[in-house]
Amino acid sequence: MTTTTVVAPTVSGAPHSSGVMSNLRWLVSDTLTLTRRNLLAVTRIPEALFFSTVQPIMFVLLFRYVFGGAIHTDAASYVNYLLPGIFVQTVAFGSVSTSIGLAEDLQKGIIERFRALPMSRGAVLLGRTTADLIRNVFVIVVMTVVGMLVGFRPTTGVLSYLAGVGIILLFAYALSWGFAIVGLSAPNSETAQVMSFPLIFPLTFISAAFVPLSSMPSWLQGFATYQPFSVTVSACRSLMVGPAATGTGRSTEFWVVQSLLWTFALLCVFIPLAIRRYRTRT
Amino acid sequence: MTTAIEVENLQKTFTGKRVVRALDGVSFAVPEGTVFGLLGPNGSGKTTAVRILTTILRADGGSARVLGHDVWKKAALVRTLIGLAGQYAAVDENLTGRENLQMVGSLNHLPRAFVVTRAVELLDQFNLTDAGDRPLKTYSGGMRRRLDLAAALVARPTVLFLDEPTTGLDPQSRNDLWEVIEQLVGGGTTVLLTTQYLEEADRLASTLAVIDHGRVIAEGTPESMKADLGATVLEVGLTSIEDAERTGAILDTLGTHQALTTGTLVELTVDDGPQAAMSGLRALDAAGITPQSFNLREPSLDDVFLSLTGHRTEGQATDGDEGGNEDQSPRRRRRKRRIEQLEEAMPMATGEFS
Numbered sequence: 001m002t003t004t005t006v007v008a009p010t011v012s013g014a015p016h017s018s019g020v021m022s023n024l025r026w027l028v029s030d031t032l033t034l035t036r037r038n039l040l041a042v043t044r045i046p047e048a049l050f051f052s053t054v055q056p057i058m059f060v061l062l063f064r065y066v067f068g069g070a071i072h073t074d075a076a077s078y079v080n081y082l083l084p085g086i087f088v089q090t091v092a093f094g095s096v097s098t099s100i101g102l103a104e105d106l107q108k109g110i111i112e113r114f115r116a117l118p119m120s121r122g123a124v125l126l127g128r129t130t131a132d133l134i135r136n137v138f139v140i141v142v143m144t145v146v147g148m149l150v151g152f153r154p155t156t157g158v159l160s161y162l163a164g165v166g167i168i169l170l171f172a173y174a175l176s177w178g179f180a181i182v183g184l185s186a187p188n189s190e191t192a193q194v195m196s197f198p199l200i201f202p203l204t205f206i207s208a209a210f211v212p213l214s215s216m217p218s219w220l221q222g223f224a225t226y227q228p229f230s231v232t233v234s235a236c237r238s239l240m241v242g243p244a245a246t247g248t249g250r251s252t253e254f255w256v257v258q259s260l261l262w263t264f265a266l267l268c269v270f271i272p273l274a275i276r277r278y279r280t281r282t
Numbered sequence: 283m284t285t286a287i288e289v290e291n292l293q294k295t296f297t298g299k300r301v302v303r304a305l306d307g308v309s310f311a312v313p314e315g316t317v318f319g320l321l322g323p324n325g326s327g328k329t330t331a332v333r334i335l336t337t338i339l340r341a342d343g344g345s346a347r348v349l350g351h352d353v354w355k356k357a358a359l360v361r362t363l364i365g366l367a368g369q370y371a372a373v374d375e376n377l378t379g380r381e382n383l384q385m386v387g388s389l390n391h392l393p394r395a396f397v398v399t400r401a402v403e404l405l406d407q408f409n410l411t412d413a414g415d416r417p418l419k420t421y422s423g424g425m426r427r428r429l430d431l432a433a434a435l436v437a438r439p440t441v442l443f444l445d446e447p448t449t450g451l452d453p454q455s456r457n458d459l460w461e462v463i464e465q466l467v468g469g470g471t472t473v474l475l476t477t478q479y480l481e482e483a484d485r486l487a488s489t490l491a492v493i494d495h496g497r498v499i500a501e502g503t504p505e506s507m508k509a510d511l512g513a514t515v516l517e518v519g520l521t522s523i524e525d526a527e528r529t530g531a532i533l534d535t536l537g538t539h540q541a542l543t544t545g546t547l548v549e550l551t552v553d554d555g556p557q558a559a560m561s562g563l564r565a566l567d568a569a570g571i572t573p574q575s576f577n578l579r580e581p582s583l584d585d586v587f588l589s590l591t592g593h594r595t596e597g598q599a600t601d602g603d604e605g606g607n608e609d610q611s612p613r614r615r616r617r618k619r620r621i622e623q624l625e626e627a628m629p630m631a632t633g634e635f636s
Contacts, residue, residue: 026391033388041376044417109372113433116336118361119389 027120034127035134038101042135051097052139056090057146063210064150071211076245083152084164084236085209087143091136091172092204092229096196098132098176102183103192106281125278129176136172140165154240164239167259171232174263177270184277203229208237212247228262235259284349286441286472287312287335291344294330294496304330306496307344312489317463317473319487319504321480321586327496328476329369332445335474336366348441362390365434368445368476372430373418379405379429380414383436390437397436404432408462424455431462442466444475448482460485480582484508492586500590507586514555515585516562518548519575529573532565539589546574551585 042048063082073081105111105124114124144152154161179196186192206216206223207230213221224230225248234246235255243252287310294305304327312318320328333339335346337357346353348360373382380401387397405414408428418426427447434442447463448456463486467473477483483490484504492500492507500507518533520526523546530543536558537550552558555578566573 029391030389033385037374037377037381037385040381041374044376108375109369110374112333112338113366113372113386114389115338116361116364116366117386117389118358118391123389 023120027122027126030120030123031126031130034123035130038128038131039134041101042131048097052094052135053142055093056086056139056143059090060086060143060146060150067210072215073212073245073247075247076241077151077153079147079151080153080155080241081212081237081245082210083143083147084240085207085233086147087140087165087168088171088229088233088236089204089209090139090143091168092175092200094136094139095132095172095175095179096193096200097135097179098128099179099181099183099186099192099196100189101128101132102180103186104189106184107188121279122275125177125180125274129173129180132176133169133173136169140168155242156240160239163256164236167232167235167239167256167263170263171228171259174266174270177267177274180274181270181277184274184281203227208233208246214247226258228259228266231255231258231262284314285311285347286314286316286349287318287474288347288350289331289335289344290346292331292334292341292346293343294327294334294339294341303496305334305341305344308493308496308498309344310491310498310501312472312474314472315467315470316489317467317475317487319483319490320474320476320493321478321483321490322476322493323478323587326493328493329445330496331493332366332368332443332474332476336364336443337361362437363440365437365439365442366445367427367431367434368443368447369449373426373433375418378415378417379410379421379432382418382429382433386433387436392437400436404435408432422455424451424458427451427455427459428462431459435466439471441472441474444473446476446478449478456482480586481580492590494587494591500586508581514552514558515579515581516550516552516555516558517575517577517579518550518562518566518573520546520548520571521574522546525571528569529566529571532569532571533562536561536565542588549585549588551581551589 042052060083063086064079068078068082071078075081102125111124178199182195182199183189183192186195206220207227208224209229213225213230216224225234234248234250235252235258237245238250238252238255243250243255246255289311290309292305292308294303296302296304306327308327308331310318310320320331322328330339334341335348335353337353337360340354349363351360351363353360374385377385383401383404384397387400388394392400401414402411405411408431410425410429410432413421413425418429421429431444431447434444444463448459451459460482463473463475467486473486475483475486487504490500490502490504490507491498516533516537518529520529526543526546526548529548530541533541533548533550537552539551541548541550543549550558550562559576559578563576
């Protein structure tokens, strides 16, 4: 037993002082605390680390060497065509972890503890989505390196490439909020996972990610071209390897605007819904 | 003496697939610096009461105050004054013990330097210093509960809520945890404790309320309750139902209450165990009855219920039924949680988001 006693802090932080500035300050600080906590978890759960690194690499190798030979692309080499698609597909799959993480926190009662603490109410969702955003940065760096190793050669310069990465991250962030709703609605993390994949599969595969749109039946092409996932793939492809690679005749600006509009619209819908769900879920 | 916790006519109904009146007009008061035990079986409303008092859940009616502050209207303030530990307030398995304590400290908006020192101090106090930098996944059930309790104490709360702190622990860990809680109380913290174990309530609490179906059915000191109940239970097992009925009739005069006969088992609460045992054996011998088993045991929550309501706690067998492997069996935990979470469909507007 210790004999030292620490003097209780003289509320230097004034936890319940009101005012917009101080609320905002605590929102930021609590969000950072939880972001750190969620990222630490990623490094300590083998499955999470696997999903963040090994799985994306496997997808790159699979499409590059197994399916790639059978898929014909006109304007760019298949590996150049494929990589932007794989990036978006990977972060989209990764956003499912937002739902799993939240469902798990609810299930284990950690959110119960958070609710009894004098912390910012918004920090739980912000901390979770921010952690997933940061994890995505890491994932894209890893995949870029692996892509380069198997022959991926961006043609448009560093700034344009980074703009493409930015588009992917924003889109993934919007998806994270969508999956936050799923996670907050699921009774447990297993169900959250099961509920999430049927939502993400059609979007990722009926898209411009892996095969040229022209190879699909015409009744499918409309959806496959303009759904949010596809326009983001096309925007990235234009930004990373040039607009001709999209095989659509559209300009880079067109796809970038389309993707940003979709991302913005999804955020406008998902964020309020997720917050509402968090408040009503006890 | 000032009142630390004040609950008046608290009501809460969950409307889900099934409408459940979790709290049906509960009232009690806890003076500052004392330990109050809320004793009741699963589903009696204990956890709901704690969740309302810790600002997690909103009551439908009545009032709940902590240190004079309404727990709903002044939720932000109340959260700075309380600590919560127990069956559902979990710790993060992926973080180390130290990281868990520091995280809770940061979320309490305590200065960083204080949080770091406080974590060291708590790990030491709870004998977790050696395990402090290991992830919680490697902790035993008892260690986890100790860390859970430590996490509730990071901000030095004035009022502490312990929701079934030892459910699912082995006797040794339970005893260790009791010692820690006793030390806390010596330090002047007000504690509200929920439990299914009469033994636990008896050991820790200075005042008890027995709760059943969302109502307080008895209140008093553990001593007064045990005095009403009889200190010991005499249990006699017979070979036939006829023998059991005769035995019940013979033993009736020895107990504080009527003997209870269930099948071939007769139970009787008595004041003086050994004395009652001797008289009972003599009387049975004289009547030519040979018991198959003959035991003296401590009264359980079940016995309290029996003496208060005339019926046993519903929907559960004996004491410890839910307890045994709570930590080991996620499915059972989840099922239990689902039952308690009928409120899932309940709209709960938290006052301030962000």
